[in-house]
Amino acid sequence: MTADVSLKSIQHSFGTFQALKDINLTFDAGEFVVLLGPSGCGKSTLLAILGGFLTPTSGHIKIGGQDMSRVPPKDRPTTTMFQDYALFPHMSLRKNVGFGLQMRGQSKKERNRRADEMLELVGLLDKANHKPHELSGGQRQRVALARALAVSPDVLLLDEPLGALDLKLRRQMQDELKAIQREVGTTFVHVTHDQEEAMSIADKIIVMNQGSVEDVGTAEDVYMRPKTLFSANFMGELNTLPPTQGEPATNTVNCVRPENIGQAGDVSMGQAVLENSAFFGTYHRCHFRSTGNDKTSYIANFPVGTVPQVGQEIPLFASNIITLETDT
Amino acid sequence: MRRLGWIYLIAIFTFIFLPVIVLVLFSFQDSRLPVPPFDGPTLKWYVQVINDRSMMEALRNSAFVAFTSAAIALLLGFLAAQGLSRVILPGSVLMRGLLIAPMTVSYLIIALGLLTVFNNLGIRPSLWATGVGHVVINLPLCFAILFAAMGDHQKNAERAARDLGASELQVVFLISAPMLKPALLAAYFLSVTFSWDEFIIAFLLTRFDVTLPVEIWSMLRSGLSPATNAIGSIVFLVSISLLVLLEITVFRKPKS
Numbered sequence: 001m002t003a004d005v006s007l008k009s010i011q012h013s014f015g016t017f018q019a020l021k022d023i024n025l026t027f028d029a030g031e032f033v034v035l036l037g038p039s040g041c042g043k044s045t046l047l048a049i050l051g052g053f054l055t056p057t058s059g060h061i062k063i064g065g066q067d068m069s070r071v072p073p074k075d076r077p078t079t080t081m082f083q084d085y086a087l088f089p090h091m092s093l094r095k096n097v098g099f100g101l102q103m104r105g106q107s108k109k110e111r112n113r114r115a116d117e118m119l120e121l122v123g124l125l126d127k128a129n130h131k132p133h134e135l136s137g138g139q140r141q142r143v144a145l146a147r148a149l150a151v152s153p154d155v156l157l158l159d160e161p162l163g164a165l166d167l168k169l170r171r172q173m174q175d176e177l178k179a180i181q182r183e184v185g186t187t188f189v190h191v192t193h194d195q196e197e198a199m200s201i202a203d204k205i206i207v208m209n210q211g212s213v214e215d216v217g218t219a220e221d222v223y224m225r226p227k228t229l230f231s232a233n234f235m236g237e238l239n240t241l242p243p244t245q246g247e248p249a250t251n252t253v254n255c256v257r258p259e260n261i262g263q264a265g266d267v268s269m270g271q272a273v274l275e276n277s278a279f280f281g282t283y284h285r286c287h288f289r290s291t292g293n294d295k296t297s298y299i300a301n302f303p304v305g306t307v308p309q310v311g312q313e314i315p316l317f318a319s320n321i322i323t324l325e326t327d328t
Numbered sequence: 329m330r331r332l333g334w335i336y337l338i339a340i341f342t343f344i345f346l347p348v349i350v351l352v353l354f355s356f357q358d359s360r361l362p363v364p365p366f367d368g369p370t371l372k373w374y375v376q377v378i379n380d381r382s383m384m385e386a387l388r389n390s391a392f393v394a395f396t397s398a399a400i401a402l403l404l405g406f407l408a409a410q411g412l413s414r415v416i417l418p419g420s421v422l423m424r425g426l427l428i429a430p431m432t433v434s435y436l437i438i439a440l441g442l443l444t445v446f447n448n449l450g451i452r453p454s455l456w457a458t459g460v461g462h463v464v465i466n467l468p469l470c471f472a473i474l475f476a477a478m479g480d481h482q483k484n485a486e487r488a489a490r491d492l493g494a495s496e497l498q499v500v501f502l503i504s505a506p507m508l509k510p511a512l513l514a515a516y517f518l519s520v521t522f523s524w525d526e527f528i529i530a531f532l533l534t535r536f537d538v539t540l541p542v543e544i545w546s547m548l549r550s551g552l553s554p555a556t557n558a559i560g561s562i563v564f565l566v567s568i569s570l571l572v573l574l575e576i577t578v579f580r581k582p583k584s
Contacts, residue, residue: 051491074493084481086488090506099502100492151492 002185003064003077003154004029005050010059012045019045021211023059027204029154032181032188034198036234037208043191044159046208050189051080051157064154074103077154081161085144087132093119093143094128100151111150118146121180138169145177149184158190162197174200195235199223207231229253229324241269241318242294253326256318258285261300265317272298273313279304288316348564355557362554373558383559386543390524393455393539397462398519404463405470405515410504413478414486424475431468438464439529446533453535461529466519473518477511478504517574521567 010023020042027033035043048054050061052073061068068076079100088096094115095102101111119125122142124135132140141161148156158177162170178201181188192198198205199219207215207222207230215222215231226232232255239261241254261269272288275297283301290296291313298316308314354362356369377383408427412420430438442461443453451457482504489503505512527541534542540563547556 053487053491073487073491074495078491080488080491082484082488084484086484088485088489088503088507090509099489099494103489103493103495103498147488147492 001152001154002029002187005155005187005189006062007046007050008060008062010046010049010056010061012042012049012054012056019211020049020056023213025206025213025216027187027189029064029187030185032178032201032203033190034202034205035189035191035208036193036195036198036202036205037214038193038234040210041208042211043193043208047080047157047159047189047191050155051078052076053080078157079148079151079153080157080159081144081148083159083161083163085132085140087140087143087147089132092129092131093124093135096132096143097147097150099147104151114150115146118150119143121149121183122146122176137165138173141165141173142176145180149180149186153186155187155189158188160191160193162192162194170197171200177201199235207234209234223257224320224322226322226324229255229326232322232324237299238322239298239300239318240296241321242296251326252323255322255324256320257322258299258301259283260320261288261298261316261318262302263306263314263317265319267318267321269298269316269318271313272316274308274310276310277302277307290316351557352561352564355554355561357554357557360553362552362557373554374562376555377558377562380555383540383543383547386538386540387562389455389537390540393459393462393530394520394523397459397523398466398516400459401463401466401470401519402512402516405467406474406505406508406512408467408471409474409478410500413475414483427471428468430464431472435465435526435528439532442529443532453533455534455537455539457533458530458539461533462519462523462526465526465529466522469522470515470519473515474508474511477508482507513574513577517570521570524563524567 005025005027007023007025010020011018012020023042023046035046037043045054049056052068052071052075055070059069063077073080088099091099094112097118098111098115101114106114116125116128119128122145124139124142124146127135127139132143135143144161161177162173165173174197177188177190181201190201202219205215205217205219205222206213207226209230214234215227217225222231223235226235232238237258238255239258241256243249243253269290271291273291275287275289277284277286280301283303284307286300286302286307288298288300290298300316353366355373356371357366357373358368358370412424412427417423439461442457442464446453446457485507486499486503489499494502525541526539527545530539531542531545538546540559544556544559547553547559
């Protein structure tokens with residue numbers, strides 16, 4: 001029903017291109033893990049390796065303590081929910097969802113009972129006799145989820161499952177996914193390039209870039225205390241503070257999130273002029289330019305009602321400063 | 329403009345169907361020659377054809393060759409398409425090209441080639457030899473139709489089935505074939521039709537048992553007769569029934 005996963009020294013190459021460079025990760029049983037990164041970072045390759053669709057060039061995968069590195073997909077305790085749903089168009093929803101159990105030799109009665117149970121879980125029991133083409137995108141999504149969960153996998157792999165949905169539906173499906181994961185307790189490994197999606201569903205976020213893991217942690221960890229500059233930038237907007245005059249040059253840089261700049265705080269940033277601002281509902285996004293020698297520009301999120309006039313010069317302060325090593 | 333459209337419509341259908349209409353009309357001709365003026369109607373030529381044992385024998389032979397060779401061509405074409413769409417092999421493109429190439433070669437050349445090969449192997453002309461010839465001409469057709477019908481959609485569904493525990497055979501029988509049903513039926517019935525109509529290969533590769541086109545040809549040698557029209561009309565009726573059946577069962581758009 002659920003199992004922990006460990007990846008040890010996973011490397012994978014496509015020809016001369018190194019898609020994954022020495023990946024070492026562990027996921028706890030029942031954890032909702034999100035692999036997050038820009039396209040081409042290797043997150044989908046890693047998911048395919050977990051599902052058994054790719055055999056890693058080197059390294060080992062253990063699921064529930066058992067070595068799965070060379071086990072084909074059909075014999076793994078994993079199922080995948082594919083990006084385009086990959087439903088069987090010629091079968092009813094009940095048969096789609098029951099397919100995995102049919103392959104495991106369960107009786108028709110037993111698998112129909114289980115299929116109905118899963119369809120009820122995703123709220124589509126009344127459509128059990130319909131064919132996939134009669135459904136909307138979001139509904140197909142749910143059927144794909146029900147089908148993948150019907151065989152009670154230890155680990156469910158989700159390959160950008162919400163990519164094809166519009167924003168509102170995506171937010172709604174994120175909440176549903178999270179709720180269903182809580183209910184079934186299966187380990188979920190979810191791939192996405194959307195950091196908001198990652199933050200809204202993940203117990204553990206793994207930030208990837210160019211085939212390597214940049215950062216691992218809870219949403220709060222990777223947002224508030226990122227380990228690398230890439231991770232910090234990928235999780236949200238970031239202001240870079242100029243090096244303090246007179247201090248020796250280092251290979252670190254101080255950064256601050258837009259919401260941590262204000263008219264009061266831990267560290268003074270000097271005077272700055274408001275160049276323009278835009279209203280975002282819960283905050284104003286303000287562009288400031290420092291009046292110091294460096295003319296640095298900052299983006300700051302000010303609470304509604306506290307925004308100065310455009311052109312006004314005010315002192316800025318920063319709090320929750322993140323100190324990171326520069327890439328070079 | 330609108331009237332011009334209607335005139336064009338009538339003209340094009342007349343052009344296509346006039347020969348068939350004339351054929352069917354003069355199968356009901358009372359006198360001995362299927363030429364104007366029409367002096368029927370009578371069904372005597374149909375009675376004569378149906379009582380003609382060698383003609384009925386040829387009809388059965390044709391049906392046997394057509395349905396069997398089409399089934400073999402379909403199976404081979406399906407396997408080739410399934411393999412080449414799924415796996416990238418060295419020379420995949422070349423293999424695809426070679427599989428489709430026989431479509432560009434004239435039936436006469438294929439027939440001559442097969443005749444030479446069979447002679448050298450000591451295989452006598454027969455319905456089986458003709459069947460082999462028809463597989464040769466229909467395999468490229470089946471392959472092309474099925475290969476074109478296998479898209480990413482199909483590949484993803486197959487991958488999902490494997491992920492859910494299906495063996496390769498289960499993938500083929502429970503997923504690939506049902507998803508390709510319209511293409512499979514289209515390829516099969518087109519192959520049946522092409523084999524049913526085929527003359528040159530059948531003429532060169534049969535001897536005692538002949539197919540219908542060969543029988544009709546030998547009948548024509550003794551001159552025109554409304555009996556030929558009658559058998560032609562029967563063949564036409566069979567083809568058109570198959571087509572209508574196919575149209576209402578397979579190609580009808582599902583209501584969505």
